[in-house]
Amino acid sequence: MTKIHKIPDVVIKRLPIYLRYLQQLMERDIDTVSSQQMGEDLNLNPAQIRKDLSIFGDFGVKGMGYRVTELAEKLISILGLDKQINIALVGVGNLGAALCQYNRYQNTSTKIVAIFDGHPAKVGQKIGNLVVHPMEDLSKVVKELNIKMAIIAVPAQAAQGVADQLIDCGIKVILNFAPTLIQVPPGIKVQNADVTTELQSLAYYL
Ligand SMILES: NC(=O)c1ccc[n+]([C@@H]2O[C@H](COP(=O)([O-])OP(=O)(O)OC[C@H]3O[C@@H](n4cnc5c(N)ncnc54)[C@H](O)[C@@H]3O)[C@@H](O)[C@H]2O)c1
Numbered sequence: 263m264t265k266i267h268k269i270p271d272v273v274i275k276r277l278p279i280y281l282r283y284l285q286q287l288m289e290r291d292i293d294t295v296s297s298q299q300m301g302e303d304l305n306l307n308p309a310q311i312r313k314d315l316s317i318f319g320d321f322g323v324k325g326m327g328y329r330v331t332e333l334a335e336k337l338i339s340i341l342g343l344d345k346q347i348n349i350a351l352v353g354v355g356n357l358g359a360a361l362c363q364y365n366r367y368q369n370t371s372t373k374i375v376a377i378f379d380g381h382p383a384k385v386g387q388k389i390g391n392l393v394v395h396p397m398e399d400l401s402k403v404v405k406e407l408n409i410k411m412a413i414i415a416v417p418a419q420a421a422q423g424v425a426d427q428l429i430d431c432g433i434k435v436i437l438n439f440a441p442t443l444i445q446v447p448p449g450i451k452v453q454n455a456d457v458t459t460e461l462q463s464l465a466y467y468l
Pocket residue numbers: 352353354355356357358378379380381384397415416417418420423424438439440441455456457458
């Protein structure tokens with residue numbers, strides 16, 4: 263499917279939320295859903311949902327709402343999840359190992375397929391069915407497994423260096439768990455995952 267460019271990041275971030283919700287409806291054999299119902303269940307504005315989805319085409323059926331399976335398939339295609347996306351993870355410490363174990367049990371198209379660590383004691387260790395590679399193998403393994411997405415789970419002071427190495431190897435998108443801002447060249451996408459800032463913004467509602 264041809265990608266529609268310049269979709270706001272906030273919209274792209276909502277698509278997997280819609281998809282997970284639609285998949286839950288499919289498990290319950292629900293065929294159609296209105297934007298009103300989606301809004302209520304997802305705690306989102308129905309007008310916002312209609313606006314988001316209309317960017318990608320006319321999926322709604324008047325008086326019926328959205329056909330659940332059809333919309334889920336469209337979202338899978340839009341997000342590029344109709345094929346397996348191989349992921350490299352760098353930093354197999356507490357967080358990296360946990361992410362790796364979690365990912366193994368997920369029946370999703372995004373899969374951690376190779377793990378790397380800079381510490382000699384970590385190299386060769388088995389986490390689930392994956393063996394920790396040394397950083398020296400990064401370029402070779404990334405190319406062999408056609409990896410374009412990576413997760414950074416190293417300490418903050420090592421994150422930029424790791425990001426640079428990943429980009430040099432051909433990585434295009436990075437999920438960064440280190441609490442630091444990474445500088446990347448144009449064309450590379452970084453998303454930061456930070457439990458602390460999430461908690462801090464939640465504190466406002468107390
Ligand atoms: N975003 C979040 O919500 C969240 C939550 C917990 C931890 N973190 C962050 O995630 C990161 C990892 O946390 P942790 O508790 O797993 O740390 P950890 O010390 O247990 O693990 C870090 C791992 O990175 C490896 N490493 C260090 N420098 C490296 C380099 N240059 N190249 C390759 N590997 C290298 C270490 O050998 C170690 O195995 C930290 O930046 C931490 O602040 C984020």
